[in-house]
Amino acid sequence: MAKYQNYLIDLDGTTYRGHQPIPAAQRFIHRLQAQQLPFAFLTNNTTKTPQAVVQNLAQNHNIKVQPEQVITPSAATADFLLEQAGTHLKDQSLYVIGEQGLKTPLYQTGLQFNETDPNYVVVGLDSDVTYHKFELATLAILRGAQFIGTNADTNLPNERGLVPGAGSVISLVETATQRRAIYIGKPERRIADYALKTLRWSRDQVLLIGDNYQTDIKCGLAAGIDTLLVYTGVSTPQQVQQQKDLPTYQVASLDDWEL
Known part of the structure; x- marks a missing residue:
């Protein structure tokens, strides 16, 4: 199993479900921090600013990060509009x-x-x-x-x-x-490319983690990034096995992923 230097992690369904924590995700983030492995959250949620996401993670999920570690379609859309204009x-x-x-x-x-x-x-x-x-x-x-x-x-x-x-x-x-x-957002590669550009990460050293095959995994496939599907949110094993292109890895819980 490849060792990755950087991790892009989904929020809704992967790190938490609304206000409900996913304990394995919390433990996974803490493992990344303990090993000083760079990571960022790649979310499709545009309702909250990165600062609000950081506050929610700290107060409700015992995950402490910086706003720069939150990549949203809002920021990627702003970048796209600047290019267009x-x-x-x-x-x-x-x-x-x-x-x-x-x-x-x-x-x-x-x-x-x-x-x-x-x-x-x-x-x-x-x-x-x-x-x-x-x-x-x-x-x-x-x-x-x-x-x-x-x-x-x-x-x-x-x-x-x-x-x-x-x-x-x-x-x-x-x-x-x-x-x-x-x-702009997942499953389009635009947001993944924006994240790599912003974070200055090399594509072949990144693992994209998510719970939704149709958005998270297809985004990784489109962007040429390895993917890990965790079954804590939207997609089910039965749905995924019907797909032509499978995730690079699949786990029931982030506790099952070895860094």
Whole structure:
């Protein structure tokens, strides 16, 4: 079994389920820290800022990390928008469906808020989404705005079960506009490439860990990164064995993974 120098670890379903801890994940993180192995969390959740994620991990899961160790689609989307806007950044605008964890880094790019005729529409998970927000996003996209989706997760595992995720919200706008969003988060390789660039890690020394074959594992496959599927969240062994491309490794618990 290969020894990896760096670990990219999913949060929801891998490190915890909502407010419910996953003790094996906590022990795994502590083992990484004891051996001084660099790691970061690669999440598809855009509702929280990295600072809020760090606070939650410390207060509720006894995991102490720095904000720089949290990679989100929000930051990756901001990076993508900066690339797209280029030298025209000051002349372009943005409309967002999402929560503060998404809006903060996007508007920090310098793109201005515009709900009528923006250059870009970004859609993510929003627990307070309304018909009016969908209406504004739909009309803007039909007027020509570039349509960006944070991630394709149809469901989000928490202590109550599998609740609707960002992909469910985005799919409504896709149906209304008959346009497919440009996706940034897992399973797209964009977020993995952003993480490697930000962390300055070598692709062949990284192991990506997650509970969802359709997002975590497919992201690793797309990005050429080895993967470890842990069966503590969304995917089941029966579902995974039906796939053509399997994860590099599979475990029932992170207690089963030897560093």
